[in-house]
Amino acid sequence: MVTDSWIARLLAGVVGLSPVALAGASVQSLPDTVVFRDLPAGQVQQQRVLRYWTADRRASARQVSTLGRRGRAAPKAVSTGALWPAAPLGTVGRVFFSMNGQDYLCSAATVRSTNRDLVVTSGHCAKNGSGDWAENWVFVPAYRDGGGPHGGFAARRMFVPDQWSTGADDGYDVAMVALAPSGGKHVADVVGANEIAFGRPRGQQVHTFGYPSYERYDGRRLAYCSGRPSDDPYGETRAQGLRCDLTQGSSGGPWMTSFDPATGTGTVVSVSSFKYADEERVMYGPYFGDAVRKLYTRAEKG
Template identity: 55%
Template sequence: MTSANKSVVLTAGHCVKMGGAFHTNWVFVPGYDNGSRPNGTWAATKLLTTPQWNAGEDIDFDVAAAVVAPLRGKTLTDVVGGQDVAFNQARRQQMYAFGYPAAAPYDGSKLTYCSGRAFDDFLMSKDQGLTCDMTSGSSGGPWFQNFNDVRPLFRVRGPSRLPSRPEHQRPLKPFTESSHKNTSCGAHSGVMSLSTPLLTAVPLVTGLMGPALIGAMPVQHHDPAHRVAKQVVHTAKRTEVVEHVAARSPAEQRRVLDYWTPARMADALPIDMLGIVTKRDGLLGGLAKKTGIAAAPGLTGEKATSEKATGEKVLREGEKAKIPVPRFQSARPLTTTSGSRWLTGGAVTRTTGRVFLTVSGIDFVCSASTVKSASRDLVVTAGHCVKDGTGEWAANWQFVPGYRDGGGHPYGQYAARRMFVTGPWAHSADDSYDVGMVALTTAESQHVTDVVGGQQITFNGPRGGQTFGFGFPADPPYDGEHLVYCAGRLHGDPYKQTRDQGLGCDMTAGSSGGPWLSGFDPATGTGEITSLSSFKYSDDQRTMYGPYFGDAAKALFDTAQRA
């Protein structure tokens, strides 16, 4: 961190002191990369932690610092630089978190990151959470606010290794990871603007120490179930289908529908901020709920008008952002747009709807579409809108086709009775197979597609081509109340991390699971569903990615439509 003596490193309190004793053999390796130590190894001369952590290991004050000795006559920040540290900052801001996770599926050799908006832990602490799948070894890694002036619109639903592009290497050198008897922590010579415990100006308790190395992680971070779950990644069959029975009885179905009061629907969070109290695989990762503040760029593919020189519009908490209406409203919509209100009507306004669901006691929203099927009760959405990866299934699952502003449901509300995801999604949260299908109950004895119709769904089609993507984005500048669409030509994943295809699209969280329609006819609002909105890379704000509907998606459909 930037400091007077140019030799201070910030990390977690438990990476410095645990069980009443300060750790020994503590070293810092900035820029660590798969065993390489390009910036040297720096031995700590003094360890410091907060009085609250020192006295009772209070997780609200799990913060520590280390002072390291000069190396070959130079201070730490002279060699690698340092980040500024800020105190008493606003909560619930966009964050980037970095670290070296060492437990499976990671190995501690590479810098990994998560990004998204922080949210409050309202159950156990004053900490903030960030949706992140990083494992043991990442503790103490920094969280940055206003990181490199990048403002992602859509969270990476799990951590991604930074793509090997030159612009991503420059700010990352100061990070470190060290290990001793298979334990490690992360640290940084420049600190986050906002850490998990909100940083305040607190005195530090000094622990005098000898030679130097990072101590063990807290016991609760070593979750054997986590390791077991990740070991099945390579054994899952691509065409395997995993099923869950949801609302079993008419009474249970009625309970689900009654649960979704207008107030609960209005307060539900976008699924992409999923996460509260569990500490297992999937998207939860021990997190809490969030509230968004910053707005995304404009909706028509043009550069957003800004209230700041940085190009970011800031909304006051509770303020609704307005969606621009196209200046010229035409019966024929744009064939290329990164995000516009759908004003043309047609079947897509009925077949596309919002999903309301609960995971670990928190209410969320997604998007989905009805499909033509043998049962006449089937909708398709993202796998993470049905099951939290390797974690739990969603509860209180309800679909509202043709959703209207203010919670309107002109075509009824439908509870889930059976839920299906692909095997690779259920066993390893593989983004290439982030597809879910849900068989619904009837509403007033009517099947959903008898009421609103259904879109055709196709598999193993040609890649690329023109596509229209639809959804109900809920993060600013959208509010989840209107159907929005993107249109353009598809392309492959340039980072080669998935088999997905990309679509230029500014839609934000809440649009997950919305259908991508090829061969779309704007006059009728019909087409063929060939993919859906799944995720975005944090450094690629304008591209949405969706899974390719191949054999796995076909097996999923064949099973689900017979339910």
């Protein structure tokens, strides 16, 4: 049951799903507090996943929100949310995935990695806390109006912090997903990659991007906010909050410092994660500290 003491995640339709492991999943817990899942390998399987996402399935994927605890304050920012006025960013894209028989939406972004296959998103866009892992997971870079110029990249391995996998701790609501090459090419070689940083000073100016799909947003266009985030005023998480009205579907979208509109890239320091019940215009993202650094170090070679 959801109570006023709970935090609402943007893709909170994932919350409360039956904690049943996916059949055939290879799941391992590592000493460095990283948990990962291997997805079925092989080109045939990857093509099956890509074919799963027909235009009708993409259009009907869900964005459902539950409510969280009562909020009391809101940080200031430059923009509260708007459609990105230029072409879609090649390194940011829409995510489609299934969980417990339902299809869902999120956002994600590429980050520089040894394997050239890595994207970062929210933990709840890959795993339902201690419950199910996602399946049929596809990243569509530069998504716009139903598709993207580079097609989709299927996931081959997912990584989340143990703090998320065992306790659904919103302060660690982060996932790294290694993608399978498409047409023999790694995603970073096709669209480029953002930098990623850990332990940065809090409250730095950020641009956050995503594909919100509720209320005044329809999910067909990239949207953004900008400003300086503030610490969680309730002290319940180590997350930071940014005044931003992006809605469900923007979960997992990157928060970038040093964003350069000319290149469409920046340095990812967080991802969109959750909102409080009566602060619908304030988005929270987890702080990228040592746990997320360990997550990245493991995932970039996976």
